[in-house]
Amino acid sequence: MTENSLTGRLKRYTNVTTAVGGLMARLFGDRYLGFSIDAPQHAEDLKDTLGGLKGPLMKIAQILATVPDMLPPEYATAFLELQSNAPPMGWPFVKRRMQAELGPGWQSHFQEFDQQASAAASLGQVHKAIDLMGRLLACKLQYPEMGSAVEADLGQLKFILKSFELYNGAIDTENLQIEIAERLWEELDYLREAKNIKIFQEMLTIFPFAEVPQVVDELTTPRLLTMTWLEGQKLLTLTDASQELRNEVSTCLFKVWYYPLYQYGVLHGDPHLGNYSWSSEGKLNLLDFGCIRVFKASLIQGVLDLYRALQTGNEELAVHAYLSWGFTNLDKELIEILNLWARFLYEPFLEDRVRPLEETYSGLKGRQVAGEILAALKRKGGVRPPREFVFMDRAAVGLGSVFMRLKAQLNWHQLFEELVKDFSVSALKTNQETLFTKTGYGNEG
Numbered sequence: 001m002t003e004n005s006l007t008g009r010l011k012r013y014t015n016v017t018t019a020v021g022g023l024m025a026r027l028f029g030d031r032y033l034g035f036s037i038d039a040p041q042h043a044e045d046l047k048d049t050l051g052g053l054k055g056p057l058m059k060i061a062q063i064l065a066t067v068p069d070m071l072p073p074e075y076a077t078a079f080l081e082l083q084s085n086a087p088p089m090g091w092p093f094v095k096r097r098m099q100a101e102l103g104p105g106w107q108s109h110f111q112e113f114d115q116q117a118s119a120a121a122s123l124g125q126v127h128k129a130i131d132l133m134g135r136l137l138a139c140k141l142q143y144p145e146m147g148s149a150v151e152a153d154l155g156q157l158k159f160i161l162k163s164f165e166l167y168n169g170a171i172d173t174e175n176l177q178i179e180i181a182e183r184l185w186e187e188l189d190y191l192r193e194a195k196n197i198k199i200f201q202e203m204l205t206i207f208p209f210a211e212v213p214q215v216v217d218e219l220t221t222p223r224l225l226t227m228t229w230l231e232g233q234k235l236l237t238l239t240d241a242s243q244e245l246r247n248e249v250s251t252c253l254f255k256v257w258y259y260p261l262y263q264y265g266v267l268h269g270d271p272h273l274g275n276y277s278w279s280s281e282g283k284l285n286l287l288d289f290g291c292i293r294v295f296k297a298s299l300i301q302g303v304l305d306l307y308r309a310l311q312t313g314n315e316e317l318a319v320h321a322y323l324s325w326g327f328t329n330l331d332k333e334l335i336e337i338l339n340l341w342a343r344f345l346y347e348p349f350l351e352d353r354v355r356p357l358e359e360t361y362s363g364l365k366g367r368q369v370a371g372e373i374l375a376a377l378k379r380k381g382g383v384r385p386p387r388e389f390v391f392m393d394r395a396a397v398g399l400g401s402v403f404m405r406l407k408a409q410l411n412w413h414q415l416f417e418e419l420v421k422d423f424s425v426s427a428l429k430t431n432q433e434t435l436f437t438k439t440g441y442g443n444e445g
Contacts, residue, residue: 088117088125089143097141101224109219113139121274123187123290128229136229137216146188146223154181171377172384179390183269187290190225196289197227198439200268203260204286210256211285230285232277239405250408252284254415257399262420264431265300267293269391271399293391297428298324303392304420310339310346318342326386334383337376344369345396348412357403357412 094115098106107113110129117125124142131137143149158177186192194215204210211230219226238249253276260266269291277285302324309318315335322330322338344365348357358365377383385393436442 088120091115093144094127094141097144097223098139101221102219110137119274121288129226131216131219135216136231137219138213138227138229139219140190140225140227142188142190142223150184150188154184157181171374172382175385175387176390179387183291183293183391186292189222190220191222193225193290194220194227195439195441196292199264199266199292199435199441200260200286200289202435202439203264203266204256206259207252207255209252209283211279211283213285213287230277230279230287232279232283232285235273235276235278235402235406238278239407243407243409246406247408247410248282249278249284250403250406250410251415253399253402254410254412255419256284256286257395258416258419261295262300262304262423263428264435265295265297265428266432267295267392267395269293269395271395271402273402273405276402291391294432295388295392297425297432299388300423300428301425304423306342307346307349307416310343311350326388328384333376333380337373337380337383340369340376341373349416350413352411352413354409354411356407356409357400 094117098113102109110131111134112130114128116127118128118138119126123146124140127139127141129137129139154177157180162173194217197212197215201212201214204212213227213230216226216228235249238246253271257268257271260268268289270288275286275288277287279285302321305317305324306321309315309321318339319330319335322335327334327338348355
């Protein structure tokens with residue numbers, strides 16, 4: 001059960017109104033009233049406010065920061081920092097949470113339990129501990145009243161997205177709102193995340209370099225996730241490492257992200273630098289499994305159909321792919337706009353050569369292409385992206401940003417072709433059924 005009370009919701013509504021109102025004032029003041037504010041400072045202040053509030057509004061800010069042209073650049077930059085720089089809650093909260101989940105004698109389960117959080121994010125924070133068998137553990141504690149926060153913040157999300165529609169006019173945000181809401185509610189259930197961890201353990205056994213934590217079921221509840229601690233360097237610390245090491249890390253990350261998608265239809269929807277680390281044994285540690293999306297085999301076939309269509313110039317196959325994704329009201333103009341997006345997204349996979357993901361390493365080309373697409377969509381009257389597209393696109397952008405930060409230079413085409421060469425709809429369906437039966441995971445696709 002998530003904590004969700006009327007008092008909690010009212011308090012949350014009060015706390016977030018000022019933060020959201022400030023951002024909307026900035027957007028509409030610039031666009032319609034001709035005045036501006038000290039945007040960089042306001043963005044930093046707003047980031048600090050969201051970090052202090054914690055909860056889904058903070059995660060929503062992260063998501064919106066990855067949607068091209070949704071936020072002014074200084075706000076997008078500040079909000080992306082929320083992924084790893086959230087301020088933790090203190091020891092009184094920790095004691096209350098641990099007692100509520102494991103009972104008054106909760107400390108008897110541990111030899112040691114660090115009072116200081118090792119990491120803090122939008123929905124919870126992690127403490128290092130040692131159990132009675134001497135195992136080093138990571139205890140992820142959910143912040144208080146997150147059920148109330150989700151319910152209140154999703155109301156604010158609807159306001160933000162509708163405001164964006166008025167401000168931008170290129171994207172109908174209804175499916176974006178629905179998809180974010182569903183994923184946020186799922187992320188509050190740590191028993192669900194424990195299941196996510198177990199399916200990734202099963203899927204990634206093929207890769208000896210992939211490390212997935214072990215869940216400690218007896219110390220896990222809907223609001224406390226206990227798993228083995230994985231020691232390693234954050235990927236951000238590797239940006240100045242040798243090109244060889246950065247390429248190795250990027251190759252491992254590419255495989256552990258794309259293999260589950262094309263073999264099982266399972267997407268890790270929140271790939272960013274803070275969700276991975278690199279061990280001294282040369283292994284990639286996967287650290288967070290809250291945002292996982294399961295897709296039907298037919299949609300994954302559509303993703304590959306679009307890739308093959310761009311390879312061969314087969315417009316009919318591209319249209320078939322867009323339809324299988326769930327795009328509607330396709331005409332020649334909209335198809336050309338979608339192709340502009342698709343060619344940019346697939347470009348590294350289409351060129352059979354060693355290259356950076358994006359030649360400038362800055363994301364500048366991506367912003368330029370996004371600007372062209374949004375301008376074209378405005379002229380067209382807008383588009384409603386299908387629900388399945390929302391996190392698929394967000395995850396691709398997030399993963400790409402990691403590769404750009406690492407300045408990886410790889411033959412993306414060969415890596416991709418190796419992973420998808422044996423793909424078939426029937427094989428994916430069989431893999432998915434076998435995986436879910438073996439792990440007890442429900443098919444939400």
